[in-house]
Amino acid sequence: MIPVTPAPGSWRALLPGLRGRLEKECILIAADTSWRCVSSGILGGGINEKRFFVNRQVHKDYDDRQPQREMIAFLTGAFPDCPIDQTTALMTAAWVSQAAWMQNRCGDIGLSVVVTAGVSNACAAGVTPCWEGTPGTGTINIMAFLDHHLTDGALINAVQTITEAKSRVLRELRICCAQTGDWATGTGTDAVVVAARPGGEPLEYAGPTTRLGALLAVTAGAAVRQAVQAYLSATGRREPKAKEAKQTKERT
Template sequence: MLSEPLLTSRHEGGRDVPLLVWRSTAPLRAVSSGPLGGGIGVRHWVVNATVPMSYDRDDPADHLAALAGDLGLDGPGVGLLTGVDVAEVVARADSGVRAWATVGLGTPLLAAQPAPAVLAQRVGTVNIVVHVPARLGDAALVNAVATATEAKAQAIAELGLAATGTPTDAVTVLCPLDGPEFAYGGPRSTWGAPLARAVHAAVLAGGAVPVVPWSDRPTG
């Protein structure tokens, strides 16, 4: 079972920088596009860490692994980064599926639009973490990521933005290792439908509130 996220912090660059930690009481199956623990595999925890908009490290996986070590997290996990203050995480649930989103839409884009020469340095990451309370097969996990992405895009459109997301969004879906396996994760499947509704609601709520990049906020 995946815990509710714990808000904590680490000291970097002279400031206390927030991060969220989800722990599991048992190993979980997961699929993720995160910089640490991406792909499909067994995962024990998830970290979503705020970073300044000036973040330019070329080793984000190593950075996240070090943060996890400092937190005493054991085993493989998933690590995500965002310019958003992760204290502003939005949680929604539907029929046993739980979804959390940190929503920064400062750099919205349409996935297939011509790439601009330079992207403005504004908060622009949507990180989504989902727990499904039933075992999903590999194909269903991949399908669930697509469903979450479609639900995110629907919410962004309803917010009035001509965009499908931002250049740096990430999705993580976790489920139990044991139990009957479900083969599908699409938006009309047993678990894909509530997943879509929960993700849509979380992104819609998070995107409705203006977000200031964490690093632009005054200290003290």
């Protein structure tokens, strides 16, 4: 596994035909041709073909009522050479300068993962109460790029594997839901992109025990760990102890 953080403002090769650039408040990944991807991004979400992948940093008090329209305006001004219909974009209040960039390879499968993280909005899926208002700040955004063709089902399978790896790492780092004290499984605003190079015989599975899935889980997990630890260090936050306190109370 190789950390590959690019110098600000400079392109860095991530995979054949794929390069990344770190801007002051944005991460831009560009492919030479359209890659098949699945995205939960605020812009360009769904399963489709994209060439440009953006993770944009916004202020922690960002509260635009039409974030998709505002994102389009931002991208049009910042990256006029990136057509909106070929772009998917995520949004975060986490510092993109502290993103974790990782490359890994096993045989003919290579991948690159980029993660930004904040955990002040950590939640436990199925336990944390529903909140209908504006969500708190704190987001884990994961972008994964695979140097191999995948079926659409395998793309979704890869999202599942990444999510499981993320939740495992959050537990190992003792991140808890502030509202309930349960182990966090993510944050209330997490987003993910998985993009795969087109061409060749597609892989049909990306579960955690496949060769691709295992490589993806290890790499994404390492990137999540680095990004969360950078966030905790920068903010002076301690790893929460709420879960331990809850368990002790239940035992007594």
